[in-house]
Amino acid sequence: MNGEASLWSPEMWRLTDLADLIKAGNWQRGGGRxxxxxPERRPSIPQRADDHDDDPDG
Structure with a gap:
């Protein structure tokens, strides 16, 4: 990872996911009002030029 994403530890990624899940659960239990x-802001991860997710063969 490069840039801002490299400054985030795996724990920080998990804690941010947990915060999002708690907020969504509280909203849902509140009746969705x-x-x-x-979601919390996360650093963008630049896509590498050799990533070909749209390649049907790969």
Whole structure:
């Protein structure tokens, strides 16, 4: 990973996921009133030029 994403530890990624899940669960248990909670901001991970997710053969 490069850039801002390299500054995040695996624990930070997990804690951010956990925060999103807690917010969504609280919203859901509250009957879904109000706006759905937005996920926490995460660093962008630049896609490498050799990544070919749209390749049907690979």
């Amino acid at each position: 109000g706006q759905r909670p937005r």
